[in-house]
Amino acid sequence: MRNEEARTEPDTTPALAPATISHAVSRTPPSNDPLWVRVALTSLALLVMVVLVVIPVISVFYEALADGAGVYWRNLTADPDTRHSIMLTLTVAPIAVVFNIVFGIAAAWAITRFRFPGRTILVTAIDIPLSVSPVVAGLAFVLLFGLQGFFGPWLRAHGFEILFTLPALVIATTFVTLPFVARELIPVMEAIGPDEELAALSLGASGRQIFWRVTLPNIKWGLLYGVILCNARAMGEFGAVYVVSGRISGETCTMPLQVEVLFQDFNSPAAFALASVLTSLAAVTLLLKVWVEGKKKSTGDDAQTAETTLGAEI
Amino acid sequence: MSITAQNVTKQFGAFVALDNVSVECPAGQLVALLGPSGSGKTTLLRIIAGLEIPDSGTVLFKDDDITKHSARDRNVGFVFQHYALFRHMTVFENVAFGLRVRRAPQEKVRDRVMELLRLVRLEEKANRYPSELSGGQKQRIALIRALAPDPKVLLLDEPFGALDAKVRSELRSWLRRFHDELHVTSIFVTHDQEEAFEVADRVVVMNKGRIEQHGTPIEVFEHPATAFVMDFLGNVNKLPVRVEGGKALLGETGTVELPARLFGTSEDGRIDAYIRPHELDIARTADGGNCLIARVVHVNPAGSVVKVRLMAEDFGLMINVDLTPDRYRLLRLLSGDVVYVTPKTAKGFEPDYAI
Numbered sequence: 053m054r055n056e057e058a059r060t061e062p063d064t065t066p067a068l069a070p071a072t073i074s075h076a077v078s079r080t081p082p083s084n085d086p087l088w089v090r091v092a093l094t095s096l097a098l099l100v101m102v103v104l105v106v107i108p109v110i111s112v113f114y115e116a117l118a119d120g121a122g123v124y125w126r127n128l129t130a131d132p133d134t135r136h137s138i139m140l141t142l143t144v145a146p147i148a149v150v151f152n153i154v155f156g157i158a159a160a161w162a163i164t165r166f167r168f169p170g171r172t173i174l175v176t177a178i179d180i181p182l183s184v185s186p187v188v189a190g191l192a193f194v195l196l197f198g199l200q201g202f203f204g205p206w207l208r209a210h211g212f213e214i215l216f217t218l219p220a221l222v223i224a225t226t227f228v229t230l231p232f233v234a235r236e237l238i239p240v241m242e243a244i245g246p247d248e249e250l251a252a253l254s255l256g257a258s259g260r261q262i263f264w265r266v267t268l269p270n271i272k273w274g275l276l277y278g279v280i281l282c283n284a285r286a287m288g289e290f291g292a293v294y295v296v297s298g299r300i301s302g303e304t305c306t307m308p309l310q311v312e313v314l315f316q317d318f319n320s321p322a323a324f325a326l327a328s329v330l331t332s333l334a335a336v337t338l339l340l341k342v343w344v345e346g347k348k349k350s351t352g353d354d355a356q357t358a359e360t361t362l363g364a365e366i
Numbered sequence: 367m368s369i370t371a372q373n374v375t376k377q378f379g380a381f382v383a384l385d386n387v388s389v390e391c392p393a394g395q396l397v398a399l400l401g402p403s404g405s406g407k408t409t410l411l412r413i414i415a416g417l418e419i420p421d422s423g424t425v426l427f428k429d430d431d432i433t434k435h436s437a438r439d440r441n442v443g444f445v446f447q448h449y450a451l452f453r454h455m456t457v458f459e460n461v462a463f464g465l466r467v468r469r470a471p472q473e474k475v476r477d478r479v480m481e482l483l484r485l486v487r488l489e490e491k492a493n494r495y496p497s498e499l500s501g502g503q504k505q506r507i508a509l510i511r512a513l514a515p516d517p518k519v520l521l522l523d524e525p526f527g528a529l530d531a532k533v534r535s536e537l538r539s540w541l542r543r544f545h546d547e548l549h550v551t552s553i554f555v556t557h558d559q560e561e562a563f564e565v566a567d568r569v570v571v572m573n574k575g576r577i578e579q580h581g582t583p584i585e586v587f588e589h590p591a592t593a594f595v596m597d598f599l600g601n602v603n604k605l606p607v608r609v610e611g612g613k614a615l616l617g618e619t620g621t622v623e624l625p626a627r628l629f630g631t632s633e634d635g636r637i638d639a640y641i642r643p644h645e646l647d648i649a650r651t652a653d654g655g656n657c658l659i660a661r662v663v664h665v666n667p668a669g670s671v672v673k674v675r676l677m678a679e680d681f682g683l684m685i686n687v688d689l690t691p692d693r694y695r696l697l698r699l700l701s702g703d704v705v706y707v708t709p710k711t712a713k714g715f716e717p718d719y720a721i
Contacts, residue, residue: 247450250417254437254444255464256515265463269454 112331115324127325133302134326137310144218144293144306145286148225152282153275155226156233161267164241165249175238181230189227190295193220197296216298221306224292229282236278240271273348280344284337288330367428367518367551368393369414374423376409383409384420385575391519391568393428394549396542398556398566402598406575407555408523414553415521416440427518443512443550447524449504451496457483457507458492464515482510502533509541513550522554526561538565559599563587571595593715596640603646603685607639607714614639614714616658617681623656624712639712643688648674648697649706657706660685662699667691674699676707 117124129135162168163175181189197214198204207214214220248270252262268275290308297304301313307330314323369391376384384406391397399407412418414425416437424433432440451460459466461479470478483489486506496504505525512520525541526534542565545552556562562569563583570580571594578598579591590596597604607614607624611634616622624639649657660676663684672694674687685707689697699705 247446247448248452251444251446251450254415254442255467256438257467261467266452
């Protein structure tokens with residue numbers, strides 16, 4: 053990726069130049085800060101990290117395993133409701149992810165390849181789920197699909213029940229995770245530009261061939277990254293799902309909901325056991341994320357800078 | 367296969383990219399679309415390729431109206447300024463792409479790709495990725511990728527625009543030889559007049575979405591049709607002139623008559639006269655009488671011509687003159703010398719062609 057590096061160079065040099073100048077003026081490079089400043093800042097960061105992240109996470113596993121591995125296993129597997137909640141989450145999240153892939157690619161394609169009326173509105177609208185509280189989103193769906201809602205009566209008349217069923221969970225989860233794939237892909241596709249696709253077109257490729265042979269290979273790491281973020285959010289979603297699910301144990305309780313149900317029932321060991329599974333899933337996601345980030349860097353899309361800024365925004 | 371664009375108009379919002387443009391590219395020729403950025407030359411090329419849809423007008427390949435055909439069905443080889451190589455494919459797969467999407471048999475694909483790679487002497491790069499190639503190599507791969515499916519026409523968008531000067535001039539003469547061997551009807555876009563003249567059989571000069579002139583390089587250079595063409599093709603001195611009774615007199619009041627050929631106007635009035643630097647001569651004495659007095663400001667003797675910059679104080683004009691080294695040695699010019707400048711020829715254009 054020699055030329056990509058070459059192309060980004062002019063970007064980095066001016067950014068570095070003023071920094072060097074200001075150091076030359078103030079004559080205090082960051083490493084020359086007094087020892088106590090460095091120690092104080094590092095300790096503060098570490099302290100916050102330990103108190104707010106490390107201890108709580110460890111305590112989840114500690115509580116879960118407090119009575120030994122046997123009890124832990126029984127807590128997870130003996131209760132059919134808990135088993136069902138695990139299966140439900142592992143069903144809802146992938147379906148939401150699939151919807152997100154389809155929507156994300158379609159939206160990113162439309163936004164980066166075409167100029168159409170309402171384009172800026174679409175760009176803004178994609179971010180709505182990030183700014184709206186999930187509970188509000190859940191309530192909105194209750195309004196839509198509930199008995200007094202817009203579609204509710206019609207759907208009920210035609211034999212469809214949305215609220216308090218799997219479709220409601222999927223819809224709510226999809227809504228909450230909607231921006232993740234699209235927002236990952238838009239800067240990637242923007243940076244890659246339409247030329248390769250146009251080249252493929254003029255070489256005689258059909259739309260499908262262009263997508264599978266040119267577009268998808270170019271965006272695959274960005275797409276996977278979006279999918280991982282989306283999946284993490286989908287599995288952990290609580291607020292919107294809480295409202296639309298009706299919290300029917302053994303039917304519509306996903307893992308986060310089941311944790312809460314168990315906790316409210318004073319069944320702390322089981323709650324913590326299930327919570328530890330959620331935490332483990334999150335840890336796996338984190339590892340995958342780091343791996344994909346490495347891949348994205350080593351394949352070195354031009355989109356690199358754009359992606360990192362986006363990551364910062366989220 | 368000849369290419370014809372008839373009365374093509376294209377607007378982007380309020381911006382008129384192409385204003386009723388007609389161009390013809392005879393079969394087997396290499397035509398340059400030459401113009402500054404924003405002149406519409408790339409838009410025209412993309413319309414011919416089918417990558418852009420014209421608001422009105424038609425595109426013909428030979429006698430077939432292909433205006434409504436998708437880029438996919440036009441069988442056009444298109445070379446992008448920034449190569450647009452598929453970055454995740456090897457060089458071999460890049461070149462093979464056009465054959466693979468047509469489901470050509472494996473054998474045929476391999477033979478054709480290797481043949482083309484040999485043609486540009488890049489066989490050993492077959493398994494490399496585009497990122498491992500230099501700019502010149504990438505452009506050659508982009509070219510043979512476009513040629514692999516045997517296109518009827520070849521379109522190149524600023525093919526050497528992203529390369530450095532040396533590679534650029536190498537690839538230029540290479541493209542010319544390449545075209546002489548293959549004879550694919552080709553159009554290329556450039557903003558570099560030297561490139562257009564060196565490579566093309568015919569040159570189409572464009573400005574602001576219109577065609578200013580087309581013809582062979584020599585026709586266009588020797589007989590520029592408009593002030594714009596005159597100005598765009600190399601350095602030129604622009605002198606204010608007033609026309610009185612068919613004579614072109616320099617300045618507001620002066621009596622220096624320019625040997626100007628007037629284009630588009632013979633009425634009295636004010637126009638601009640254009641004189642190329644080599645069409646002016648410098649003398650120590652006012653022999654002919656029909657000359658300007660000027661002071662030498664700067665002399666640049668480096669190069670095959672000596673470039674002299676002078677100030678004609680009577681008119682407040684900066685004038686550039688090119689001298690042969692022999693003439694320069696004879697005159698022994700120094701900054702500050704006062705000399706006499708004689709125009710050998712000049713061209714006057716209607717003032718409509720404001721630049």
